[in-house]
Amino acid sequence: MARQERAEVTRAAILDGAARAFDAEGYHGTTLGDIVKEAGVTKGALYFHFSSKEELAQALIDEQFSVPGPAADPEGAGVQAVIDILHMMARQLVEDVRVRAGIRLVIDRSSKTGIVSEPYTRWIELLKAHLVRAQERxxxxPDVDPGQVARLIVGSWTGLQLSSQVLSGRQELSAETTLMWEMLLPSIVVPRRLGRFRPEGSVEEAARELVAVE
Incomplete structure (x- = not known):
């Protein structure tokens, strides 16, 4: 295996090990020693890729934003894109330990080190951009403020996924996300265009969820 490939494999192992440790014990309950053990690497290998626990945590938090923004696909931007983003996140929270760890890390770091607002503001700006495009088309x-709606969506879904974690281990999160959209869409979408949008997610997103279940 080439050196670059080995480095990529090691970095991925470190991120996966860190995600499992953070997901289980939280940011403050996890040490670098825990991550080294969980990842199955040496401490030297860990420090080659990440200088601190904080840098590792930030890398996991940043993975939430691998979703392409409206600028990457202007034709795909809009209301359905926002719906699908939340459904994708709901699925990933169940399936992907890195995503679960990233969500937990935002909350954990805010509770001890002061408010960590940047991940929330990034999500709000991403959704706002989609909603601005939806309003333009x-x-x-027309009387809806895309920024206020984006903030409401992020806040509502954050609370929804936390309560779903407690009540069902997030197993009902996709259904609860659909219910949230069924109640919200009539308030923000022009009535004659309401039938264009699928609160359960688009055909493509629904197909991915079906494959994941099978």
Whole structure:
């Protein structure tokens, strides 16, 4: 295996090990020694890729934002894109330990080191950009503020996924996300365009969820 490939494999192992440790014990309950043990690497290998626990945590938090933004696909931007982003996140929270760890890390770090708002503001800006595009094409009601709606969506879904974790281990999160959209869409979408949008996710997103279940 080439040196670069080995480095990529090692980095991935470190991130996976860190995610499992953070997901189980939280940011403050996890040490670098725990991560080294979970990842099956040496401490030297860990420090080659990450200088601190904080840098590792930030790398996991940043993975939440691998979703392409509206600028990457202007034609795909809009209300359905926002719906699908939340459904994708709901699925990943169940299936992907890195995503679960990233979500937990935001909360853990805020509780001890002061408010960590940057991940929330990034999500709000991402969704706002989609909603601005939706309003420009006439899907969003003209009197609706895309920024306020984006903030409401992020806050509502954050609370929804936390309560779902407690009540069902997030097994009901996709259904609860659909219910949230069924109640929210009539308030923000122009009535004659409401039938264009699928609160359960688009055909493509629904197909991915079906494959994941099978």
């Amino acid at each position: 006439g899907d969003l009601k």
